Amino acid sequence: MHGSDIEARNKERQRNIRQACSSTGTPQPTSFKVENIGHNVFFENTHGVLFCGIAKVSSTFWTEMLAVLRKGDTYDSPFQLNLSMARKIVPRFEAVKKAFRKQKLKRMLEISTSFMFTRDPYARLYSGYVNKIYSPNMMYWKMYGRKIAQTTKVNPSNMSLAYGHDISFRELIQYLLQLWKDGKRIDNHFRSMSEQCDPCAMPFDFIGQLETLKQDAEYLLQTWRSQYSDFKLEFNDFENESFVEMSKRRITVLFKARSAIIKMGYPLHNIFLRLWSDFQIRGFISKQCEYPFTKSETMNVTENQLVDAVKSALGRRHADGDVKGQRQEAMIQAYRTIPLYEMEQLQRYVRKDCKLFGYDERPQTLFDRRTSPDSNHLYLKGL
Secondary structure (H helix, E strand, O other): OOHHHHHHHHHHHHHHHHHHHHHOOOOOOOOOOHHHOOOOEEEEOOOOEEEEOOOOOOHHHHHHHHHHHHHHHHOOOHHHOOHHHHHHHOOEHHHHHHHOOHHHHHHHHHOOEEEEEEOOHHHHHHHHHHHHHHOOOHHHHHHHHHHHHHHHOOOOOHHHHHHOOOOOHHHHHHHHHHHHHHOOOOOOOOOOHHHHOOOOOOOOOEEEEHHHHHHHHHHHHHHHHHHOOOOOOOOOOHHHHHHHHHHHHHHHHHHHOHHHHHHHOOOHHHHHHHHHHHHHHOOOOOOOOOOOOOHHHHOOOOHHHHHHHHHHHHHOHHHHOOOOHHHHHHHHHHHOOOOHHHHHHHHHHHHHHHHHHOOOOOOHHHHOOOOOOOOOOOOOOOO
16 A cells, blocks of 8 residues: 555544544644643654554554664664563653653644554454453453452352453453443553543544554554654564564463463463464464364473464464454454343443544444354354
């Protein structure tokens, strides 16, 4: 896609936001105001780039990318950093605000460029479930899984109440809808995008979407390369490099939690199977490529062996069919477990984000139950 096409698409996204803001009585300002900049905004003040990050919308990648921009030739790739390192290099705007006088900040903002990324709200909720609840994540199981088990499960087991490890997608949705109804705070991975990055208060120069991440990212990186002489980063294969790095990070997290999972008494094989299914759901590897270790082998498999198995599966993913289509297929399968009366409530929950960012608030693929799913493959294995 040519740069002019991406620019036209960006203008259309901006136009939609302005219209949606006006229709709700909150017309978008023409410039950034210091008092309107929220907690989720990061400011790379060396080059003057402002980014508002939304959980489960490539926020980690872009924060790390800004750190690479800030450091010039120090890093060859954002994957050489992690999120905590990146946030030390590129602070939140509120920290920068303390270091400069208001007039200086206003001048800095006038010459800055700004961007944010959005994602289909239904896909984002499902991705948050897979990443934080279904896949091995001891911290989220403890913080949220146990609460969800207490709130939504019928006759929860003692293990479920103790660890919160076996929450279904429907149980998560029920819990979120109850929090929303009660006016209680919702975790950022499931909270609405517009609450985290309000486009009616901040007029972003570029609105990217996760659905077009590859083209949008290449456009932004090319823009930075042309504007900043100290930024030269290019990807040989953006998609494959990001897949490999994200997989390695997830595997490392799993192995750090391995002993705690064994202590739980929950089958380790099921946990590893969940991570493998996660990669299939993301479209990293084909659903035809089965988890390669037996139950007994899983007890002794090393981190390097699992990484090698994933790399091997990544290398053959296109040979087995439409791996990208698996994301949609898996999401439809999960939403089929949500009764229509709960889907109606969920529609109201995502409505504002859909209107602001141009997504269908009632997608037929999720709401029309008259047809049967195209695949019998079970994606959420190991629960």
